[in-house]
Amino acid sequence: MKDNKNYGFMTKALHAGWERDPATGSSGLPIYATSAYQFKDSAQAASLFKLEEEGYIYSRLANPTVKAFEDGLNALEGGCGAIALSSGQAALAHLVAALCSSGSNLVVSRKVYGGTVTLLQNVFSRFGIETKFVDSDHPCQVEEAIDDDTRGVITETIGNPMMNVAPLEALARAAHRRGVPLIIDNTFATPALCRPIEWGADAVVYSTTKYVSGNGNLIGGAIVDGGGFDWRAYPEKFPGLALPDPSYHDIVFAERYGRSALAAKLHCSVLRDMGGCPSAFDAYLLHLSLSTLALRMARHSENGLAVAKFLEKHPQVEWVRYPGLESHPQNDMAKVYLKDGCGGMMAFGVKGGIEAGRKLVDSLSLIGHMANLGQTRTLIIHPASTTHSQLTSGQRAEAGLSDGLLRLSVGLEDAADIITDLEKGLDAAGK
Ligand SMILES: Cc1ncc(COP(=O)(O)O)c(C=O)c1O
Incomplete structure (x- = not known):
């Protein structure tokens, strides 16, 4: 792709890196x-x-x-x-x-x-x-x-x-x-x-x-x-x-x-x-x-904001961290550096700590429970017992990572379905 500095993001995403195979003319990228x-x-x-x-x-x-x-x-x-x-x-x-x-x-x-x-x-x-x-x-x-x-x-x-x-x-x-x-x-x-x-x-x-x-x-x-x-x-x-x-x-x-x-x-x-x-x-x-990165990130951001707003209002939720929420301590900075959206990642704490978190995760049906993030499908994990478990409790505390924190990676499903699943999990966590 020539003149790539002047094209917009979507054009670059579709054309940069590959034009056609010089030997065969294949427009698809050969492996x-x-x-x-x-x-x-x-x-x-x-x-x-x-x-x-x-x-x-x-x-x-x-x-x-x-x-x-x-x-x-x-x-x-x-x-x-x-x-x-x-x-x-x-x-x-x-x-x-x-x-x-x-x-x-x-x-x-x-x-x-x-x-x-x-x-x-x-x-x-x-x-x-x-x-x-x-x-x-x-x-x-x-x-x-x-x-x-x-x-x-x-x-x-x-x-x-x-x-x-x-x-x-x-x-x-x-x-x-x-x-x-x-x-x-x-x-x-x-x-x-x-x-x-x-x-x-x-x-x-x-x-x-x-x-x-x-x-x-x-x-x-x-x-x-x-x-x-x-x-x-x-x-x-x-x-x-x-x-x-x-x-x-x-x-x-x-x-x-x-x-x-x-x-x-x-x-x-x-x-x-x-x-x-x-x-x-x-x-x-x-x-x-x-080629689909910008489309996906826009939808992750839209869904992310909707889910974060839902969590923020739920009585079973103690706190939510999502850069797109006004309540986020660096929301001003997010408006500058993440002006096109804040993506699908968020953290939140449920009332009842680690036990309530476990109940929530175990009663979800649509949202996957796995050690990954940023997928098209919504995923949840409890970092203190998984991704950050190799850190000492002191290191986790210094990083502000409480034992009850849940990390949610909001996917591209219909936001209403993600929210319904979370509602089910939060009800279970409160029992
Ligand atoms: C922010 C961040 N950087 C780096 C990594 C490591 O990447 P990988 O699992 O592809 O080795 C991860 C994995 O979760 C991550 O979340």
């Missing part, structure tokens, strides 16, 4: 089920390995079906290059590997997905990469925590599961004043509702397992390079990007690839070494899902 690619001759093989020409070598590094999805997501996000990975966890792990080394640290919101906390705290800490958890709703706390060894600030556009909205511009200013990139996990919002790069983020990460796929049919992740961070200004902090890379013919990624340096480094070096690539089939499904 390139191949591990490797035939070289034309030894000269071409050598030049591909030296990054002197673009092309395909081995599907761990790049694959045409995967590239179509990457280019499509990149166009929607307004980035300088995207990289698809086998899961959201792999996306974060590859990004940390690109930016950090032993002795460095990351400043991270304590209200993020539990798996993000455990990955940083249990895995990267063993390799000498420390994480400082802060309340990123307060950018001054973030700025204070950044020191000379910090290599990035990480938070979520909408926190999982506390539903706090990130003060994106203030966080970007705080990070940039201290010479580090801002990394935003945009899983809950997707580029259809928020494009963090437009608000100053330097990289965006995704669990594409969620809304980007939408169908609950795969596990995937992605990183989009915002292209705005000047790696060359901090060679001592980011030698892998700003200094000759001995693992890649002494290429200086920031020189060779300019604004796409991070995406190039991730593709050519980190993915080559760590190998968290997705399958071509999953990339095919993800590329297909992009």
Whole structure:
């Protein structure tokens, strides 16, 4: 797709990443089920390995079906290059590997997905990469925590599961004043509702397992390079990007690839070494899902608001957190950063605590009870006993995650049917 900067979101979603198969004219994206690619001759093989020409070598590094999805997501996000990975966890792990080394640290919101906390705290800490958890709703706390060894600030556009909205511009200013990139996990919002790069983020990460796929049919992740961070200004902090890379013919990624340096480094070096690539089939499904992303997110947002308003008025419900409600502490910020809608995620507490929550979940019939979110179908889960159970009770309390909290992912069904099912569950919880 040419001139992709000038097209609207829906046009990009339908056309970016893939036009037609050059060999057959197929308008549908083929699933390139191949591990490797035939070289034309030894000269071409050598030049591909030296990054002197673009092309395909081995599907761990790049694959045409995967590239179509990457280019499509990149166009929607307004980035300088995207990289698809086998899961959201792999996306974060590859990004940390690109930016950090032993002795460095990351400043991270304590209200993020539990798996993000455990990955940083249990895995990267063993390799000498420390994480400082802060309340990123307060950018001054973030700025204070950044020191000379910090290599990035990480938070979520909408926190999982506390539903706090990130003060994106203030966080970007705080990070940039201290010479580090801002990394935003945009899983809950997707580029259809928020494009963090437009608000100053330097990289965006995704669990594409969620809304980007939408169908609950795969596990995937992605990183989009915002292209705005000047790696060359901090060679001592980011030698892998700003200094000759001995693992890649002494290429200086920031020189060779300019604004796409991070995406190039991730593709050519980190993915080559760590190998968290997705399958071509999953990339095919993800590329297909992009075409309906805006339509789905609009309906998730419409249903989300209707369900949140219903819960807020129900006598059995203690509290509701949904950024689109006037009662949400950051509703003002949601009106700026999520002006097209707040999606389908919300958290609420039922009267009667953990026992009442259990009764509610067990008496639902339409709403699924499973460890996923962002699907077309409505799902519910109790984070304290599942997704965030590996955190200590102290960590959960610090993140504001009470034992009675339920996380609801509102789907695309008729809102009235979702509400009827919840009414049934809430009645049972009150008995
Ligand atoms: C906000 C967020 N980021 C990252 C992840 C990890 O993604 P995945 O399960 O695809 O590895 C999740 C998973 O729930 C998530 O909710």
